[in-house]
Amino acid sequence: MKAPAFLRRLFRGGPAPKKTQTRRFQAARIDRLSADWIATYSSINEELRGDLDRLRARGRELRNNNDYARKFCGMVETNMVGPAGFVMQARVENAPGKADKLANDAIEAAFVRWQAVCDVTGRQSLRDMCETLVGGLPSDGEFLVRLVRGADARNEFNFALQLIDVDRIDTTFNGVEPSTGNTVIMGVEVDAYRRTVAVHIFEAHPNDGPRTSRRRVRLPAEDIIHSFKVERAEQVRGIPWMAPGMLSLHHLGGFMLAAVLAAEHGANHFGFFTQNQDAAPGTLPIGERDDGGDTITTSQPGVYDTLPPGYDFKPHESKYPNEVFGPFVKTALQRVASGWRVSYHALANDLEGVNFSSIRSGTLDERDRWASDQQWFIDSFLRRVRAEWMVMSLLSNAITMPNGSPLPAAKVAKFAAHDWLGRRWEWVDPLKDMNARIAGVGAGLVAPQDLSAQMGRDFYDTMVKIKEAQDLAKQLGIVLPAYATKVAAPAPKSRPAAADEEAEEEEETAA
Numbered sequence: 001m002k003a004p005a006f007l008r009r010l011f012r013g014g015p016a017p018k019k020t021q022t023r024r025f026q027a028a029r030i031d032r033l034s035a036d037w038i039a040t041y042s043s044i045n046e047e048l049r050g051d052l053d054r055l056r057a058r059g060r061e062l063r064n065n066n067d068y069a070r071k072f073c074g075m076v077e078t079n080m081v082g083p084a085g086f087v088m089q090a091r092v093e094n095a096p097g098k099a100d101k102l103a104n105d106a107i108e109a110a111f112v113r114w115q116a117v118c119d120v121t122g123r124q125s126l127r128d129m130c131e132t133l134v135g136g137l138p139s140d141g142e143f144l145v146r147l148v149r150g151a152d153a154r155n156e157f158n159f160a161l162q163l164i165d166v167d168r169i170d171t172t173f174n175g176v177e178p179s180t181g182n183t184v185i186m187g188v189e190v191d192a193y194r195r196t197v198a199v200h201i202f203e204a205h206p207n208d209g210p211r212t213s214r215r216r217v218r219l220p221a222e223d224i225i226h227s228f229k230v231e232r233a234e235q236v237r238g239i240p241w242m243a244p245g246m247l248s249l250h251h252l253g254g255f256m257l258a259a260v261l262a263a264e265h266g267a268n269h270f271g272f273f274t275q276n277q278d279a280a281p282g283t284l285p286i287g288e289r290d291d292g293g294d295t296i297t298t299s300q301p302g303v304y305d306t307l308p309p310g311y312d313f314k315p316h317e318s319k320y321p322n323e324v325f326g327p328f329v330k331t332a333l334q335r336v337a338s339g340w341r342v343s344y345h346a347l348a349n350d351l352e353g354v355n356f357s358s359i360r361s362g363t364l365d366e367r368d369r370w371a372s373d374q375q376w377f378i379d380s381f382l383r384r385v386r387a388e389w390m391v392m393s394l395l396s397n398a399i400t401m402p403n404g405s406p407l408p409a410a411k412v413a414k415f416a417a418h419d420w421l422g423r424r425w426e427w428v429d430p431l432k433d434m435n436a437r438i439a440g441v442g443a444g445l446v447a448p449q450d451l452s453a454q455m456g457r458d459f460y461d462t463m464v465k466i467k468e469a470q471d472l473a474k475q476l477g478i479v480l481p482a483y484a485t486k487v488a489a490p491a492p493k494s495r496p497a498a499a500d501e502e503a504e505e506e507e508e509t510a511a
Helices: 005-012 044-065 067-080 101-115 126-135 243-267 325-340 344-348 356-395 430-442 448-454 459-476 497-510
Strands: 087-090 093-095 142-149 159-164 183-185 188-190 196-202 216-220 224-228 271-275 311-315 418-421
Touching (some): 067 243, 101 126, 142 356, 159 356, 325 344
Antiparallel strands (some): 196 216
C-alpha cells in the first residue's frame, strides 16, 4: 500500500510552503527607516486647537521681519485685489435678455458712493478693506467682519463693515454653550451639522495694554462674516497660508543673517587679541573701557592698530558667503515657493536664467491660482456684503433713479442680479496673445462678452465708451483709425472659359 503524499513529503523533505505576500502602501510601512515619521489620527480641529495661536503669531512675526514673507503678503494683496479693486456690475433685466439700464446705473452709482464710506471707523474704502483682509490671510488664514446695520453705520445707506482682529476669537473656549446647548470649537459655535451659529470673541484684544479685556461676547452668524478656505471636512477655523513654509523660511532667514554678519566681520579685519608670556603686568590691549571696566576694541575698515608688547592678533577668517551660498538659498526658496503655490522667480525677484517659455509657463500657472483665490473671496465675502447692502439701501431709499424716485424695496429679488469683476493681468507677450484672442472671436469660438470679462472689463460699458468716442470724434471731425470703415478690396474678375482655353493653347505653343 502506497503512503499518502503528505507523509512522503514529510520524510523526504518536500518543498517549503509559500509565504503569503500582501500588497501594501510603502508610505504606510513601519520599519527602522520610517520610525521617526510620526502621524496621528487627530481631527483638523484638534490639530489646530493647540497650534493655531502660535502659528498665527509666528506668521505675523515673519510678515513683519522677513523679506520673503513680506513679499508673499504683497503678492497676495496685489494679485487678488489689484490697484482698482473689485468692480460690481449690476445685471438687472426688465425682460430676458433686455437690461434695465436705468436701474443698473442707479445701483452701480450708489454702490460706488457706499464704497467710500463703508468702513464704520471711517478709515478705509472697500478696496482698502479687501486689501487688508486678503493681506492677513498668509499669516492668519481667516478673517472676521461684523455687519453694522442702522444708525450705528453712520452713512445714508445704514450699513457699514467693521474689521475684527481674529486674535479676539477665544481659541481656548471649547465645550458647550450653556444658553443654546450648541458645541463650541475654538470659539466658534456650531450646530449638529457643523454649521456656524455664532462666534465668541473677547470684548477687546486680550493683549491691548490698558484697554485689554477677556470678557467674551457672542456674535450671531447673521451679523458676521467669518471666512477661511476649507481644506478638510468639519474644519471650523482657518489655517495660515504660510504654514507649509514657515519653518524653512525662519531657519533660512537666520542662516542668511549669520552669513551677512560673517561676511561683514571677515571684510572688516575681525579677530582676537591673544596674550603671550612677554606681556608686561597690567598691560591691556588697544581699546577703550566701558562702564563695567571691560576692554572694548572695535575694528574699522582700512585701519590697522599697533599692539602693545606681549600681545598678538589672531584673525578670524569668515567662510561666508562662499560659492555654495547662492545655490543653497535658491533651493530653499524654491521649496518655500512650492509650498506657497507661487513661482520662485516672483517670490525671490530672481530672473537670472529665465527664458520666455519658462516664465510664461510659471506665470500662467500662478495666475490660475490667483484667479481661483479671487473667486473664493468673491463668493465668501463680496456677494454676502452686496446682498446685505442692497437690502439696507433699498429700505433706506438710498438708491435713486435720475428723476429722484427711489428704487422700490419690494423688488429686492429683481435687483439682486450682479457680477463681480476682479483684477486681470497683462500677458507676457501681449501682441501674440491679443492676436490669438482676436482670432478666437473672429472664428466664432469665443464670445466678445466672455473675452471682455477675461480682461476684467464689462462688455456693455466698453460698447458705451466706444460709442461715446465715435460720437465725439465725429463731432470734432476726427477720424479714428480703429473704428474707420474699411473698404473691401475688389474681387478679381473671372475670365470666360474660352479665354482660359486660348491662354492654355498659347502656353503649349510656346513650349
